[in-house]
Amino acid sequence: MRGKNKWSNIYLVLVFAVLYAPIFYLMFYSFNSGGSMRDFESFTLDYYKEVFADTRLLIIVLNTFVIALLSAAISTILGVIGAIAIHHVRSNRPKQTLLTLNNVLIVSPDVIIGASFLILFTMIGIKLGFVSVLLSHIAFSVPIVVIMVLPKLQEMSTTLIDAARDLGASSWQVLARVVLPFIKPGIFAGFFMALTYSLDDFAVTFFVTGNGFSTLSVEIYSRARQGVSLSINALSTLIFLFTIILVVGYYFINQRNVKSPVKEGRG
Amino acid sequence: MSNSSRRFYLVPYLAWIVLFVVAPIVLVAYYSFFDVEGHFTLGNYAKFFTPVYMRMTLSSFWYAFLITAISLLAAYPAAYLLTRTKHKQLWLLLIILPSWINLLLKAYAFIGLFGTYGLTNSLLEAIGIGKQQILFTDFSFVFVSVYIFIPFMILPIFNALEEMNPTLVYAARDLGASAWTTFRRVIFPLTVSGVKSGCMAVFIPALSLFMITRLIAGNRVITLGTAIEQHFLVTQDWGMGATIAVFLILAMAAMMLLTGNRKRGAVNARKK
Numbered sequence: 001m002r003g004k005n006k007w008s009n010i011y012l013v014l015v016f017a018v019l020y021a022p023i024f025y026l027m028f029y030s031f032n033s034g035g036s037m038r039d040f041e042s043f044t045l046d047y048y049k050e051v052f053a054d055t056r057l058l059i060i061v062l063n064t065f066v067i068a069l070l071s072a073a074i075s076t077i078l079g080v081i082g083a084i085a086i087h088h089v090r091s092n093r094p095k096q097t098l099l100t101l102n103n104v105l106i107v108s109p110d111v112i113i114g115a116s117f118l119i120l121f122t123m124i125g126i127k128l129g130f131v132s133v134l135l136s137h138i139a140f141s142v143p144i145v146v147i148m149v150l151p152k153l154q155e156m157s158t159t160l161i162d163a164a165r166d167l168g169a170s171s172w173q174v175l176a177r178v179v180l181p182f183i184k185p186g187i188f189a190g191f192f193m194a195l196t197y198s199l200d201d202f203a204v205t206f207f208v209t210g211n212g213f214s215t216l217s218v219e220i221y222s223r224a225r226q227g228v229s230l231s232i233n234a235l236s237t238l239i240f241l242f243t244i245i246l247v248v249g250y251y252f253i254n255q256r257n258v259k260s261p262v263k264e265g266r267g
Numbered sequence: 268m269s270n271s272s273r274r275f276y277l278v279p280y281l282a283w284i285v286l287f288v289v290a291p292i293v294l295v296a297y298y299s300f301f302d303v304e305g306h307f308t309l310g311n312y313a314k315f316f317t318p319v320y321m322r323m324t325l326s327s328f329w330y331a332f333l334i335t336a337i338s339l340l341a342a343y344p345a346a347y348l349l350t351r352t353k354h355k356q357l358w359l360l361l362i363i364l365p366s367w368i369n370l371l372l373k374a375y376a377f378i379g380l381f382g383t384y385g386l387t388n389s390l391l392e393a394i395g396i397g398k399q400q401i402l403f404t405d406f407s408f409v410f411v412s413v414y415i416f417i418p419f420m421i422l423p424i425f426n427a428l429e430e431m432n433p434t435l436v437y438a439a440r441d442l443g444a445s446a447w448t449t450f451r452r453v454i455f456p457l458t459v460s461g462v463k464s465g466c467m468a469v470f471i472p473a474l475s476l477f478m479i480t481r482l483i484a485g486n487r488v489i490t491l492g493t494a495i496e497q498h499f500l501v502t503q504d505w506g507m508g509a510t511i512a513v514f515l516i517l518a519m520a521a522m523m524l525l526t527g528n529r530k531r532g533a534v535n536a537r538k539k
Contacts, residue, residue, distance in 0.1 A: 008348045012358075015345045018414065019365050022376035025386060029379065037379030038389075082280035088273050104288050107467075107523065109475030111492040112512050115499050116291030119298055119509070139287035171272050202371055202478060207499065217371050224375040224482055228382075236372040243367050251360065 023240060030233035037228050047234035054231070057219070063130070064199065064216040071137035072194035078138070079145025079190055084179070086146065087153040102143045113140060114207030121208060128210025136208050137198045144197060145190035152186035153179075185256060192250050292516065298509035311510035320494075324514070327490040330405075331473035334412045335420075338469050339462065341413065342420035346461075347454075349421070350428045359425060366418040374482045377411050378402065381483075403485035411483045412473055420465040427461025428454075471519055491515050 025037070030048070034041035051057060082102070089095045105113060117139070121132045156179070164178045180187070202217035209218055216239075223232055302308045314320060345362075352358050365373070380386050381401040388398050401407050431454065439449040455462075475492035486493075491511055498508030 008344075008351070011344060012348050012352070015341070016361065019362065019417075021386075022373055022380055022414070023365060023368060025380055026372065026376045036384075037382065038384040078279060078283055081276050082283065085273075085276035085280045088276065098284075101284050101288050104292075107471065107519065109471055109492065109515065109519070111475040111477055111495050112295070112515060112519075113291070115495055115508060115512055116295045117287075118499060119294045119505065120287075120291050123294060139283070142283055142287075196367060200367070200369055202369070206478075207496075217369055220369065220371045220375065221478060221482075224371060224378065228379060232372075232375060236369075236375070239372065240368060244364070247360070247364060247367055 026233050027237045027240065030230060030237045032230065035230060037230070037233070047230045048238075050231045051234045051238070057231075057235070060214050060216055060219050063213065067130075067134055067137055067215060068195050068198040071134055071141055071198045072191050075138045075141035075194045076145050076187060076191040079142045079194075080149055080180075080183070080187060082142060082146045083149035083153055083183075083186075086150060102146050105140050105143050106147070110201070110203030111207075114204040117204065118207045128208055129213040132208040132210065133205055133213065133215065136204050137201065140201075140204060141194035141197055144193050145187075148190035148193060149183055149186040152183040156182050185253070188253050189250075192246075192253060196246065196250075295509045295512050295516070298505050299513050301506045303504050303506065308506070311506050314507065315510050315514065320511075323489050323494060324491065326488070327474055327492075330409065330412075330488060330490060331470050333409055334416065334473040335466050335470045337409065337413050338417050338420040339466065342417055342465065343424055343462070345417075346421045346424040346428055349425055359422070362421055363418050366415075370415060371478065371482075373415060374411060374479050377407065377414075377483055381407050402483065403487060405484070405488065408480065408484035408488050411479055412476060415479070416469040416473065419468040423461040423464040423468065424458060425461075427458035431457045467522060471522060474518065475515060 029037045029040070031043050031045070032040050033044035033046065086095060086098050086102070089098060113136070117132075117136045118128075121128060121135070126132050126135070160178055160182070161174055164174045169177065200217070201215075202221060205215050206218055206221065209215070214222075220232060220235070223229060299311055300307055300309065302310055349355055349358055349362070382388070383398065383400075383402075385401075387401055391397060391399055435453055435457070436449060439453045440446075444452065474490060475495070476490050477492035477496045480486065480488045480490055480493045491514070495508045495511050495515070498504045498511065
């Protein structure tokens with residue numbers, strides 16, 4: 001048994017090593033004064049200074065966050081509305097149809113979403129740029145929010161709503177005082193997911209971005225195609241740290257969800 | 268719930284579905300019948316069945332299959348071993364963490380790692396194999412794709428293994444089954460749903476990859492995704508691009524029917 005354990009540990013260590021090697025490799029060379037991803041010469045923070053001095057890049061970072069926050073907020077609202085709408089459908093067939101249609105954008109490859117949105121925006125005459133990117137990010141985040149919120153709605157006992165109505169609550173009050181507080185964890189999780197999907201997206205944005213407007217992923221792609229530049233390394237180190245903060249944040253939100261009275265799934 | 272308030276919820280949501288789910292698919296199908304000059308034609312479909320496109324489709328499927336198979340082979344033992352560790356939720360989080368990092372950055376890292384003077388070549392030289400051309404080969408393309416997709420394969424398998432009742436394994440062993448038989452007859456059949464959703468989560472994106480083919484494979488590998496991107500953004504032949512997209516959508520629908528209607532692992536991946 002001992003020997004077997006050793007091999008399994010080696011395998012796991014190997015998996016982790018391979019998973020993390022590229023990330024740490026990038027981070028390590030971001031401090032290299034040598035100017036390339038080989039032969040570490042000496043420690044420098046020049047590339048970080050370069051990143052912070054690059055106004056074009058900073059504007060792109062700002063764009064990326066504005067798009068992410070706006071699209072996450074709007075898609076959360078739409079997604080909650082959608083989840084409630086699906087939840088209200090009583091008969092099985094239409095409900096399944098709605099759910100299938102909802103999931104189409106989740107299972108579709110990014111290239112298809114990008115290409116079809118490009119056609120759509122050109123047809124209805126939306127200029128490619130900020131608006132088209134924002135709209136497409138909203139569009140592909142909505143189904144994710146729906147999927148995160150729907151289980152919470154199904155968990156909610158209908159007697160809760162009946163009680164509120166009996167006590168004279170208007171439908172607006174039922175929504176604001178009973179339903180929304182109950183599904184709050186799902187809403188937060190959905191918002192968070194929408195945020196990360198938007199920050200992470202490359203392919204869809206690449207199709208609908210047009211000239212003049214760029215997000216971080218698209219910018220990294222065009223820079224990476226020109227070859228290695230260590231300011232990308234510095235930038236990715238910063239993004240990596242930011243991602244860790246986001247993940248830890250999400251982890252705690254999830255933990256709170258798990259602690260809620262009715263455990264969902266395996267929790 | 269009164270009818271009017273029900274409509275209040277249903278209308279904006281249905282509007283979203285019509286505008287961003289139904290309309291794009293219809294438009295893709297519509298565009299596939301037009302050539303570059305905007306004339307109605309079936310030529311795109313005829314072109315799709317010529318050897319050039321057929322070979323591309325086949326090789327795209329072959330690469331996607333390879334990527335899925337290798338991911339599965341690497342992921343299953345990893346997922347199994349993860350369920351055996353202490354603090355497994357923490358380890359699982361660490362496995363998923365790289366999948367949250369922007370894909371482009373990971374691909375970019377491999378440009379450095381696999382470069383002529385990169386770490387991999389230094390290692391190869393150190394153990395006496397000598398420098399190899401790694402970047403811009405099929406190997407690097409498959410390796411990087413597996414690297415990117417493997418968390419989405421590990422996660423559903425891990426979940427399926429966790430849901431399995433461990434007493435079944437003990438029972439099999441008690442009844443004299445060897446470790447291999449236990450795996451083949453008990454563990455694997457019980458976790459096959461996880462394997463299926465993992466394969467779904469890898470195969471379809473692998474069919475439509477495009478930035479990795481450009482950055483890592485140096486345009487050597489053309490997948491359906493690359494072809495679509497090429498037609499839409501470079502040659503501006505939207506009709507042909509839409510035709511390939513139609514076939515990709517059909518392939519996707521077939522895959523979904525084949526493996527049962529399951530949502531993509533990626534969503535589950537991030538949900539946990």
